[in-house]
Amino acid sequence: MAGIVSYGAYIPRCRLGKETAGWGLPVEKSVANFDEDSITMAVAAGIDCVTGLERSAVDALLFATTTSPYIEKQGAAVVAAAIDLRRNIIANDNTNSLRAGTLALRSAIDAVDAGTANQVVVTAADCRMAAPHSEFDRNFGDGAASLLIGNTKVIANIVDSYSVSDDILDIWRVAGDSFVRTWEDRFILETGYLKVLTEAVSQLMQKCNLNPKDIAKAAFYGPNPRRHAEISRKLGFNPQTQVQDPLFGKMGNTGTAHALMLLIAALEEAKPGDKILLASYGDGADAYLLEVTSEIEKFTPRRGIKRHLESKQVLLDNANYLRWHGLMGQVGQGIDGDPPSVSARWREREEIDRLHGTKCKTCGLIQYPSQRVCTKCHTKDNWETVRLSDKKGKIFTFSLDYITSSLDMPLAITIIDFEGGGRGLFLMTDLELSEVHCEAPVEMSFRKMHSSGGVHNYFWKAIPPRV
Amino acid sequence: MESIKDKVAIVGMGCSKFGERWDASTEDLLVESCYEAFEDAGIESTDIQAAWLGTLNQMSGQILAQAIKTEYIPITRVENWCATATDAMMNACYAVAAGVYDLVLVAGVEKLKDSGVGHLTRASAQPSSEIMPHVPPPAQFAMAANRYFHDYKLSYEEGKRILAMISVKNHHNGSMNPKAQFQREITTEQAVEAPLIAYPLGLYDCCSVGDGSAAAIITTPEKAKSFRDDYILVKGFGLAVGGRQGTLRDYYDFTHFDETVYASRMAYTAAGIKNPLEEIDLAVVHDCFSITELIIYEDMGWSSRGRAKEDVESGFYALEGGLPVNTDGGLKCFGHPVGASGLRMIYEIYKQLQDKAGPRQVRNPDIGLTHNLGGRPGSFSCAVSIWGRRG
Numbered sequence: 049m050a051g052i053v054s055y056g057a058y059i060p061r062c063r064l065g066k067e068t069a070g071w072g073l074p075v076e077k078s079v080a081n082f083d084e085d086s087i088t089m090a091v092a093a094g095i096d097c098v099t100g101l102e103r104s105a106v107d108a109l110l111f112a113t114t115t116s117p118y119i120e121k122q123g124a125a126v127v128a129a130a131i132d133l134r135r136n137i138i139a140n141d142n143t144n145s146l147r148a149g150t151l152a153l154r155s156a157i158d159a160v161d162a163g164t165a166n167q168v169v170v171t172a173a174d175c176r177m178a179a180p181h182s183e184f185d186r187n188f189g190d191g192a193a194s195l196l197i198g199n200t201k202v203i204a205n206i207v208d209s210y211s212v213s214d215d216i217l218d219i220w221r222v223a224g225d226s227f228v229r230t231w232e233d234r235f236i237l238e239t240g241y242l243k244v245l246t247e248a249v250s251q252l253m254q255k256c257n258l259n260p261k262d263i264a265k266a267a268f269y270g271p272n273p274r275r276h277a278e279i280s281r282k283l284g285f286n287p288q289t290q291v292q293d294p295l296f297g298k299m300g301n302t303g304t305a306h307a308l309m310l311l312i313a314a315l316e317e318a319k320p321g322d323k324i325l326l327a328s329y330g331d332g333a334d335a336y337l338l339e340v341t342s343e344i345e346k347f348t349p350r351r352g353i354k355r356h357l358e359s360k361q362v363l364l365d366n367a368n369y370l371r372w373h374g375l376m377g378q379v380g381q382g383i384d385g386d387p388p389s390v391s392a393r394w395r396e397r398e399e400i401d402r403l404h405g406t407k408c409k410t411c412g413l414i415q416y417p418s419q420r421v422c423t424k425c426h427t428k429d430n431w432e433t434v435r436l437s438d439k440k441g442k443i444f445t446f447s448l449d450y451i452t453s454s455l456d457m458p459l460a461i462t463i464i465d466f467e468g469g470g471r472g473l474f475l476m477t478d479l480e481l482s483e484v485h486c487e488a489p490v491e492m493s494f495r496k497m498h499s500s501g502g503v504h505n506y507f508w509k510a511i512p513p514r515v
Numbered sequence: 516m517e518s519i520k521d522k523v524a525i526v527g528m529g530c531s532k533f534g535e536r537w538d539a540s541t542e543d544l545l546v547e548s549c550y551e552a553f554e555d556a557g558i559e560s561t562d563i564q565a566a567w568l569g570t571l572n573q574m575s576g577q578i579l580a581q582a583i584k585t586e587y588i589p590i591t592r593v594e595n596w597c598a599t600a601t602d603a604m605m606n607a608c609y610a611v612a613a614g615v616y617d618l619v620l621v622a623g624v625e626k627l628k629d630s631g632v633g634h635l636t637r638a639s640a641q642p643s644s645e646i647m648p649h650v651p652p653p654a655q656f657a658m659a660a661n662r663y664f665h666d667y668k669l670s671y672e673e674g675k676r677i678l679a680m681i682s683v684k685n686h687h688n689g690s691m692n693p694k695a696q697f698q699r700e701i702t703t704e705q706a707v708e709a710p711l712i713a714y715p716l717g718l719y720d721c722c723s724v725g726d727g728s729a730a731a732i733i734t735t736p737e738k739a740k741s742f743r744d745d746y747i748l749v750k751g752f753g754l755a756v757g758g759r760q761g762t763l764r765d766y767y768d769f770t771h772f773d774e775t776v777y778a779s780r781m782a783y784t785a786a787g788i789k790n791p792l793e794e795i796d797l798a799v800v801h802d803c804f805s806i807t808e809l810i811i812y813e814d815m816g817w818s819s820r821g822r823a824k825e826d827v828e829s830g831f832y833a834l835e836g837g838l839p840v841n842t843d844g845g846l847k848c849f850g851h852p853v854g855a856s857g858l859r860m861i862y863e864i865y866k867q868l869q870d871k872a873g874p875r876q877v878r879n880p881d882i883g884l885t886h887n888l889g890g891r892p893g894s895f896s897c898a899v900s901i902w903g904r905r906g
Contacts, residue, residue: 388645396644415763423763445665445769447657448714451634452649458714461654463769471765475648486665497646507646 050160051202052338053167054347055312056096056194058089059299059356061478061514062363070366073186077300079363080175080190082372082455083477083495083509086113087123089192090171091130091494093305096351097169097194098131099438106196107165108138110156112148112172112304116141117496117504119223126506127171129401130494132435138165146219146269146330148172149193149304154334156197157206167198174303177373179227180366187272189300193308203344204315204324207337210252214244214332219271237275241329242282245269248333249283249325256337260284264322264340267292267310269329271301298357304330311338313353320344355515361480371455387501403437403492403508405470414470436492437508439466443488448481460484464492464510476510483512518785522612524739524746525731525902527556530862533727533849534696541573541626542582544728548855549583549622556732556742563732564616566590569603569623570854579622596889597801598754599623600729600857601898605752607733617735623859624728625852635724635851653713653721653804655891660715660806662769667821672707675715677824678805679706682719682847684833685802689844691874696725697848720805725850729858731865736905745869750882750901751785753778762893770821774897775814775888782884782899791816795838795901796880797867799860801888802845811886812840834875842867842875853889857898860885864902880904 065076080089090111098106109131111124124139133139142148142155149172156168173192178184218236219228230236245268253259266285270276273296280291292314294306302309307328314324318340326336363369396417398404405416411425414434421428441464448458460476462484476484477495490510497505529551531544539547553560560583568579568590576590593603600623607621627635635652664674683703689695701719709717739746755777761767779791788794798815802808809827812818817838818826826832832840843849843863846856864883866872882903889896 389642392642393644393646396646400644400646414765419763423758423760445658445662447650447654447661447716448711449651449654449657450711450713451653452651458711459654461648461650461658463658465765469765473648473650473762486661497648505645 049205050157050197050199051205051341052195052315053198053201053203054097054101054196054350055315055352056093056098056350057309057312057352057356058092058096058192059353060084060089060190061359061361063360064366064369065362068363068366075186075297076362077186077189078191079369081478083497084175085117085496086115086173086175086192087117087126087506088494088496089175089190090123090127090173090194093173093192093194094127094131094169094171095438097196099350100348101196103132104134106133106137106167106169108140108156108159108168109133110140110142110152110168110170112142112152112170113174114144114146114148114221114304115174115176116143126401129397130437130506131169132402132437133169146304147328147332147334148330149308150326150328150334150336153195153197153308153336154209154211156195160197160199167196170195170197172305172308174305176228176303177226180370183272184228187296187301189302191299191302191305191309193305193312195308201343202341203347204318204338204340207339208252208256209334209336210248210255211334212244212248212332216240216331237271241271241275242279245279245327245329245333246282248335249327252335252337258323258337260290262323263290263325265292265314265318266290266325266327267307267314268325268327269307269310270294272296309353315340315344316352316354318344351515359514361478387503388505390503393505398433400507402435404433405436406431407434414466414468416470416472434470436466436470436472437494439468439492441466441490441492441510443484443486443490443510444471445486446476446484448484462490462510464490474508474510478511489513519608519612519752520750520786521736521748523608523733523749524736524905525733525861525865526739526742526746527552527558527732528730528862528865529555530694530729530859531727532694533852533859534725535628536726537628539726541578541624544624544626544726545579545582545622548624548728548730549620552620552730552732558618558732560585562618563588563620564618565610566620566622567603567607568592569599569857570594570625571599572625572627572854594854595756595896595898597803597851597853597856598887598889598896598898599854601752601885601887601900602754602857604731604858604861604900605754605898608749608752611733611735617738619733620730621733621858622728622730623855623857625854626726627724627852628726633724650891651713652891653716656804656806657713657716659769659810659892663806663810664715666768666770669824671715675707676703677827678716678720678809679703680827681802681805681808682706685841685845685847688834688842688875689848692844692848695844695848696723696850697844716804716806722803722846723850725852727849727852727855727859729855729862731858731861746905747865747868747902748905750903751782753781753785753897753899755781755897757890757894757896759894767893769892771810772814772888772892772895772897774895775811775886778897778899779815779886782901786901788882788901792838795882795884797839797842797864797877798884798886799841799843799845799863800886802841802847803851803888807888808840808845815886834877839877842872842877857885857887860887861900861902868902868904
């Protein structure tokens with residue numbers, strides 16, 4: 049029986065909160081930095097999920113989002129490369145629905161049960177935009193979740209499920225829309241969310257012969273705190289003891305990642321034998337019943353939800369956030385113009401996406417970028433590949449550039465020494481200036497460098513260790 | 516193998532006014548420097564047998580032929596980052612020393628001020644993945660400064676003050692040079708307080724971007740006498756081209772530049788110089804940033820590692836000091852039209868060795884050295900040239 053083997057999550061460091069000039073609502077929400085998007089967040093969550101596990105054992109990677117940076121080009125292929133998975137896997141995007149995350153979970157479970165995959169990594173990430181100062185602006189947040197589905201060393205079995213497909217235009221976007229469109233509030237919530245989610249959950253409970261009191265934790269999607277509380281009561285769960293905090297006011301509604309992130313929050317506190325109810329909504333609803341196993345006591349803790357929530361940096365000025373998203377007319381480093389050479393980038397893809405360097409087998413020196421001829425002993429073509437993305441690092445030296453970038457000011461440029469050897473030149477992000485100095489510790493994070501000519505150019509940056 | 520020492524003479528030089536030359540095109544700048552050189556040597560353009568042109572932004576030597584109207588002579592265009600002009604001079608000298616030509620023009624030029632931005636923009640580059648962050652030169656050298664401060668335990672304030680003293684010295688020298696872009700004194704306080712360009716380097720730690728051209732007429736020592744009495748002779752060259760050793764080796768320290776060490780030793784050996792501090796009377800070096808000059812003092816073997824600050828504080832490198840450096844104001848006051856700078860440096864040595872440097876004159880100089888460094892910490896092209904009065 050397929051179940052959850054591991055989980056991971058990612059919440060960006062940046063927050064809008066009451067100290068944010070020009071926003072000033074008395075709640076916090078997580079916002080992706082200017083160099084983050086659904087792909088980069090999915091990578092971070094996926095890495096959190098597979099850290100310490102054998103990445104070559106993963107047979108499939110699913111990427112669920114409603115905010116893919118590309119329309120005709122797979123995000124999953126980028127995510128799989130950055131997580132450094134094998135080449136002969138199924139990588140697939142699940143898009144277009146707030147339920148895409150739990151639908152991807154469905155595909156993963158089915159593949160493992162059918163035997164077409166032993167291990168599947170599911171990632172879900174969203175960074176939906178809301179019109180500034182709208183109700184959605186208050187409630188939307190950015191984030192990502194990841195689950196490793198398999199059938200050995202399972203920490204939570206997936207016991208049963210119930211799905212409903214529903215064709216409704218309650219909240220949606222068409223190509224080119226920056227912000228969500230909605231129909232009348234009372235319609236979308238009563239005919240959509242409340243009705244359909246209730247339907248899926250109650251049908252599942254009936255099918256499994258369960259009462260609300262049998263559920264240890266109910267983790268389900270909600271569009272806003274009020275309606276989330278309403279449906280909890282309607283379904284008969286005790287909001288104090290049985291309902292997973294939907295994290296409004298700290299993170300927000302993270303779109304297709306939301307339900308899975310709440311599940312992960314629940315798993316972080318779960319005990320063997322707990323029954324967990326997972327439900328998500330969007331073009332219908334999915335409800336899952338999970339049962340936690342004793343494996344969870346041996347499970348190596350992840351950064352997950354809790355530790356990411358604790359590590360934050362409240363933006364001091366909403367104008368920055370608006371500029372990142374082109375809402376104040378300013379475009380970032382990489383004014384839209386000619387794309388980089390796609391063929392050159394393809395040729396360098398291993399060192400770019402996977403941050404692979406080479407280790408000379410003759411003298412042992414690790415070099416980045418890869419070199420055919422060793423710089424130290426001059427041996428030609430006698431090297432092995434080394435993954436540098438998962439290594440801890442420290443700043444050997446740095447500078448702060450005050451003139452060339454307007455979006456990222458000052459631009460932190462660093463020489464990073466990796467633990468175990470190897471060194472590279474990287475930009476640094478998500479930082480306070482006090483965190484940039486010789487010998488400061490860093491870790492690597494997959495980010496979007498710039499977009500030009502329709503090419504999103506991804507690479508690694510250094511960040512202060514997140515947790 | 517033989518040394519180039521005493522095998523080539525400079526019999527004429529010219530140098531344009533450097534700076535924001537909105538009024539001058541690349542051709543105009545070449546006319547300015549080359550014709551001053553022709554006049555100084557007492558020749559016509561038609562006397563030139565071959566030419567070497569140093570420039571980053573122009574392709575082929577045709578622009579030189581077009582500017583000064585040579586008629587189908589051989590012209591080789593040379594590019595080696597900021598070592599361009601010295602590399603052009605070196606190659607031209609080889610042709611004269613080989614006996615193939617005996618009247619050669621070497622010119623360097625760069626027109627940077629048509630780009631529309633204040634900082635140095637990349638020359639049209641090979642298409643690439645564009646994944647490597649574009650790190651502007653101030654940030655590149657700032658990385659050396661930050662590690663230098665760290666390794667030698669200089670506080671930010673101390674480090675800034677030492678760097679400022681170098682810029683103050685160069686501005687003092689430049690204030691006496693009518694060809695320089697900037698001809699005014701500055702104070703240590705102004706330099707320390709100036710707006711940051713790339714931490715810890717401020718506005719006065721960075722040379723400017725500008726236009727300029729310089730030129731030289733070279734010949735054999737035998738023919739030189741027929742041009743003038745006070746010709747100067749080449750004593751040695753060094754050219755060290757890095758292969759990103761500093762970038763790829765995780766044990767590079769960022770506080771010295773190997774290319775300068777290698778190039779200077781090559782030049783000293785060629786010139787027969789055993790004790791540079793004693794035997795060199797003045798030097799014009801590549802102060803693209805104040806930290807660069809500080810590190811050059813150590814890389815050239817003049818100051819001990821980590822102790823250049825003592826020599827800065829004692830005024831050893833000032834005009835009246837033991838080894839005057841950047842007597843003409845340096846890149847700091849001239850700006851850095853890349854293809855021209857190496858020849859502008861040789862121009863200063865030439866004038867100094869002829870006792871024609873006016874208020875900047877060093878007393879009785881015999882041997883002068885130039886140093887050019889192109890690239891960034893981790894990989895450079897470094898060229899050094901040494902010149903002397905005729906024996």
